[in-house]
Amino acid sequence: MRKKIVAGNWKMNLTLSQGEQLLNDIVNAGLKLEDDVAVVVAPPFPYLQKAKSILQHNPGFFVAAQNCASEKSGAYTGEVSAEMLKSIGVDYVILGHSERREYFNESNEILAKKVDLVLANGMKAIFCCGEPLAVRQAETQNEYVAKQLEESLFHLPAEALKDIVIAYEPIWAIGTGLTASAQQAQDMHAFIRAQVAKKYDRETALRLTILYGGSAKPGNAPELFACEDVDGGLIGGASLVAKDFAAIAQSF
Numbered sequence: 205m206r207k208k209i210v211a212g213n214w215k216m217n218l219t220l221s222q223g224e225q226l227l228n229d230i231v232n233a234g235l236k237l238e239d240d241v242a243v244v245v246a247p248p249f250p251y252l253q254k255a256k257s258i259l260q261h262n263p264g265f266f267v268a269a270q271n272c273a274s275e276k277s278g279a280y281t282g283e284v285s286a287e288m289l290k291s292i293g294v295d296y297v298i299l300g301h302s303e304r305r306e307y308f309n310e311s312n313e314i315l316a317k318k319v320d321l322v323l324a325n326g327m328k329a330i331f332c333c334g335e336p337l338a339v340r341q342a343e344t345q346n347e348y349v350a351k352q353l354e355e356s357l358f359h360l361p362a363e364a365l366k367d368i369v370i371a372y373e374p375i376w377a378i379g380t381g382l383t384a385s386a387q388q389a390q391d392m393h394a395f396i397r398a399q400v401a402k403k404y405d406r407e408t409a410l411r412l413t414i415l416y417g418g419s420a421k422p423g424n425a426p427e428l429f430a431c432e433d434v435d436g437g438l439i440g441g442a443s444l445v446a447k448d449f450a451a452i453a454q455s456f
């Protein structure tokens with residue numbers, strides 16, 4: 205049985221007190237989580253320790269960073285290393301979000317280095333992939349996503365895949381209110397799983413958690429999560445509203 209995850213990516217939102225309030229509202233929402241469901245919260249860097257201190261006493265809740273440096277340590281002003289994140293108890297690191305790829309020029313090669321550093325420091329990576337609108341319109345999304353996986357993940361040995369979560373986020377659905385249909389999500393998730401099975405083996409592919417991201421809301425999460433290969437979601441906007449995030453976490 206593979207793990208199901210609902211992860212909230214706050215992006216660059218909220219002050220510390222607003223974030224604390226949101227975390228307390230989430231843990232007090234009375235969520236009934238099955239043993240195979242994890243709730244992950246990814247606040248901005250300055251709030252990670254506070255988030256850890258609030259969530260660590262709640263079974264099934266974990267903390268994620270939204271990014272990390274591609275170098276181990278040294279003269280890289282403004283960067284935050286994987287080792288630093290590990291040292292404050294971070295569990296997961298989101299890597300390769302399309303906003304990082306687009307605004308901060310993160311290439312597949314840079315992301316491969318980040319993946320290695322996250323895993324070397326004993327954390328799990330939530331690796332984001334997904335195509336822009338023009339690629340979807342040209343119906344070449346499978347090739348596009350396959351290249352992202354090939355160049356950033358498929359250098360890993362099979363056993364390392366236990367620490368990888370893949371988040372499929374079609375860029376045209378992020379923050380736009382346009383959600384991929386359940387069929388579009390299922391088709392891509394099945395394709396991703398098949399790529400992993402081809403590169404590694406069927407068992408490794410079946411164990412892999414694959415999340416959907418892009419305008420997921422309480423209203424559409426049940427249909428998306430009911431798809432065979434959709435194991436949860438990476439939630440942006442709706443993760444900033446405790447009752448919406450809690451509802452999505454109960455949508456399996």
Ligand SMILES: O=C[C@H](O)COP(=O)(O)O
Nearest residue numbers: 213378379418419440441
């Ligand atoms: O990381 C989350 C995704 O970018 C989805 O964001 P969204 O739910 O606001 O569309």
